[in-house]
């Protein structure tokens with residue numbers, strides 16, 4: 269050992285995770301491999317993460333007493349979804365450090381704050397956008413952004429929920445009220461050539477690593493497939509992600525989703541202050557996977573290797589795709605990851621498979 273990591277948490281330390289979904293489950297599994305103990309905080313009984321963690325505290329995100337009980341028993345806190353209320357994060361942060369920073373949570377929760385921060389503070393390009401607070405704003409945004417815009421609610425939108433593509437004044441006004449008369453942004457419709465993303469990490473010592481570029485295919489606004497390394501990786505995405513990590517003084521894994529234009533330029537669509545569905549390929553590609561990377565980052569460990577040995581394709585198993593498990597299990601080139609969800613619903617993320625591709 270040449271380095272002594274005095275700020276690192278040793279094996280046996282307790283990691284608290286806000287959220288009980290599949291990302292929490294895979295974080296807990298990765299933490300266990302490094303000898304850490306995981307506690308989950310979630311409103312839901314029998315959650316995917318609770319099934320594999322040492323302990324779970326069940327409570328709503330505004331239950332201050334339950335949050336304190338949870339936070340007193342852990343050495344570091346992280347979260348597995350970006351809609352954890354910032355007040356919840358502030359309540360637990362009194363008892364143990366929370367990573368990624370609450371600032372990242374606030375930024376990612378509001379599409380306007382996010383676009384302002386990325387374009388002005390981090391100085392990374394985003395699609396042209398306007399704030400929209402009424403039908404008249406929506407109409408004006410359509411005019412100033414030219415021909416076709418996507419109106420999105422500022423908060424609580426995901427997987428294409430809370431957004432409408434509009435091309436006429438009447439559509440703009442109708443879309444604003446259909447979205448619930450709430451604060452929105454209008455974004456220029458981008459005729460992208462492809463959608464790509466990047467997974468990057470920064471640890472408590474400020475060390476940064478980035479993975480290669482990922483190419484993503486969405487179906488019905490939900491991620492269907494990711495391939496990494498993507499062709500034509502010019503390093504642009506890694507540079508953008510590094511600027512965002514530094515601007516946020518970030519600790520943990522960050523995902524950045526981009527639209528790529530025909531001239532090759534990348535525009536940020538959104539950031540996720542957490543491990544991300546488009547990074548699941550890392551589990552079977554021969555490098556440190558994103559879940560272990562996140563655990564290493566928040567516990568102050570050295571970050572490990574982000575270079576895959578194999579080109580890998582990840583495909584999501586949604587709803588009844590789960591029924592194909594036996595067939596998939598029979599394919600020796602496929603690695604199956606299932607989330608332990610008992611209720612099968614159309615479009616629900618039930619698992620994913622990673623396939624090693626021949627180069």
Ligand code: AMP
Nearest residue numbers: 395418426427428455456457458486489
């Ligand atoms: P989002 O929820 O913002 O990630 O959007 C979901 C999906 O809608 C994206 O992955 C794109 O396929 C599409 N989309 C969103 N915004 C735009 C845009 N400004 N131009 C073109 N397509 C978009």
